[in-house]
């Protein structure tokens with residue numbers, strides 16, 4: 740039997756990493772109601788994009804806004820999990836970590852709302 744080539748194992752490790760990442764997104768989707776809301780908002784935004792036939796630059800803005808919110812919510816979920824692991828009991832720093840992580844999501848959501856209003860709102864050529 741042939742020895743596995745270093746290149747093969749590198750490729751396999753990269754594929755496995757993708758698997759872990761997708762598993763992370765799927766697991767967060769199952770546990771986080773907010774993420775399911777973002778999924779719905781993403782479908783609506785993409786639907787609006789096709790309906791209003793937005794430009795390439797507008798698609799780029801919508802994609803950035805959507806991706807940023809998803810990334811922030813996933814990081815927030817990861818931080819919540821680590822905080823619950825290391826500090827299941829009440830601790831002001833645990834609360835601060837969760838509040839700051841939630842704040843990051845809020846900022847990205849407000850920015851996405853602004854992008855949505857500017858791209859799909861009245862008076863912008865649609």
Ligand SMILES: Nc1ncnc2c1ncn2[C@@H]1O[C@H](COP(=O)(O)OP(=O)(O)OP(=O)(O)O)[C@@H](O)[C@H]1O
Pocket residue numbers: 771773819826827828829830831833834835837838841
């Ligand atoms: N171990 C803790 N020590 C101190 N405060 C905490 C702790 N866990 C949670 N909190 C406080 O309770 C808030 C809510 O925490 P929780 O873990 O319930 O998040 P959540 O509201 O379920 O978040 P999400 O809805 O995004 O999942 C935190 O933002 C924080 O202010």
